[in-house]
Amino acid sequence: MRWSTKIAGRRYGFGDLKSLLAKATPHRSGDVLAGLAAESAEERVAAQCLLADVPMRHFLEECLVPYEEDEVTRLIMDRHDVGAFAAVADLSVGEFRDWLLAYETDGEVLAALAAGLTPEMVAAVSKLMANQDLILVASKCRVVTRFRSTMGLPGRLSVRLQPNHPADDLRGIAASILDGLLLGCGDAVIGINPATDQVSTTCAMLEMMDGLIARYEIPTQSCVLAHVTTQLRAMEQGAPVDLVFQSIAGSEAAQASFGIDLALLGEAREAALSLKRGTLGNEVMYFETGQGSALSAGAHHGVDQQTMEARAYAVAREFSPLLVNTVVGFIGPEYLYDGKQIVRAGLEDHFCGKLLGLPMGCDVCHTNHAEADQDDMDTLLTLLGVAGCHYIMGVPGADDIMLGYQSSSFHDAHYLRQVLGKRPTPEFESWLEAQGITMPGGRLASSTRALAEAPAWLGLGSGVATGGGEQ
Incomplete structure (x- = not known):
């Protein structure tokens, strides 16, 4: 026509x-x-x-x-x-x-x-x-999902605690996790991007997070953002996998460039479900997307990048995820040149995902060679908060030194929660108060029992075991 x-x-x-x-x-x-x-x-x-x-x-x-x-x-x-x-x-x-x-x-x-x-x-x-x-x-749009915490309820804003480390050092990762928890972040997921995609590293990270979550009865879930096949092998070895992660795209060819197809995602979901680790629900998948991924793989079929991004949400919807987020400015200025384009793309992605029935979050981010800065990110962060974004990233100092890009910080979550009257998930909010990390209403306490136990949390005492993964 x-x-x-x-x-x-x-x-x-x-x-x-x-x-x-x-x-x-x-x-x-x-x-x-x-x-x-x-x-x-x-x-x-x-x-x-x-x-x-x-x-x-x-x-x-x-x-x-x-x-x-x-x-x-x-x-x-x-x-x-x-x-x-x-x-x-x-x-x-x-x-x-x-x-x-x-x-x-x-x-x-x-x-x-x-x-x-x-x-x-x-x-x-x-x-x-x-x-x-x-x-x-x-x-x-209201999209509610559950695993150990309840995502997407009105008046709530969650945070993925992202404690990446350039050498996959568990001690450094644990320090970042402690930092995030003491600032009231981590209710969406504690999710680590490994620097090395190896089964031994993945298992070590999963066991460390599982020990922390179990010891302190934290109502959240963990994830190591390795390739889905690495996570499958980890499960075969008995690793405590809560959520299965994978980056997805809007065409078969683009997904093939990631080394995945729909059948593989289905296999991974079934494997995670079989572990029965959720306490409130059984949504076990975590997907990330980003405008430009299909084009960068030469797999866009002449379709504009925003429409291809929306097609990725059909893939996500098929597997009933707990979390989906668009890593909106991560791919670089070749696809989203400046702050104005990143802001628009973030709002588009969030809108399209929510309208299709997905629990959408956003990595409010930019690369260091894009024509964007933290003021642009503050603008997008605020707009997404008004739009009902389910969760954002919490990165120490907003600077991911492993992935080499600028994101949002633990403190950014407090800004957004304060200005919009948002709170963490109900289960996590109760845990924060019980630990003395926050007071009723969400304000951080000046001193906490958690801070006194910091050596154990870091694995310096009888708490979380640490050890280097295979490098």
Whole structure:
């Protein structure tokens, strides 16, 4: 199907749906790099005007990535819930935007709709929305998940405690974990990115975190963000795996570049479920995504990077995750050039994930060679807090010295909780108060029993055992 319109005496034509979506996308460096971006603001407006009139049903008739060639496309189409879609089936994309913004479209309505939406539908409507629209609609969505803590409840903001170490030194990792816990962070997950993807290192990290969580009865979960095959081998060796992590993408070819497919993710989920380590629920998967990953792998099929990102959420949705987060500025300025692009992308990703029924968090971050700084990150952090983001990252000093990028800190979580009146998960909040780390209302205590026991927590006494993993 071809779309065309005339603006200011000039006719603009778009040969297929993927071209229309790409040209309607707010400007970003990744689409320019791929040769997909609109050549002018006028062309972008022309594409957006035409996109607003596209029937929602059309996204079920024209696949952006061929059904026969791509298992992610097959997943999207085969899992589509026609009954749930009925509520918006007769709308155009523009009418769908108006419907989403209506007072009557509340969280219950959006939850019932989620299974009826495809990633392409939510990506399309996001291209017609202002930042405030993305924030408003996402703030209506309620997605609650459980393992040892309850994520996504109204008025809550959680933190992934990210204690990475450039040499995988367990003593250094333990120090960062202690720092985060004493600042009230870690209720989403204590998640370590290993510097070396080895089974022995993964097992050592998992055993250290499991010992800490069990000894102090911390209502949280642990994860080592090794490759999914490494985590499977660790489970085979009896490692205490709570959550299985994997980076995912929006096409079969992009996922193949990560060394994964849908069958492997299903195998990992079943293995984790068999361990029965959750106390409140059994959502055992943790996924990360990021705009530009498919393009960087040469596996984007001519589709703009934001739509490809939304397609990754269909993969996540298939496996009922506890946590999903977009590592929005991590890939670099080739894909999101500056703070303005990173802010927009973070709001888009959060909106699309929540609308598709996912428990979305965001790594509010940038690389050191991007045209962005901590003021930009503070802006995105605040906007995501208003939008109801489930969780953010907690990195010592906001500077991940292992991965070499800038993220959010333990202190940033306190800023956001204070300014928006947010609190940790209920279970973790009670634990913090019982440990004397916080007082009722969330304020940090000036002195704590936990601080007095710090030597044991660090493994210097009878607490957490430490030992170097294989390097």
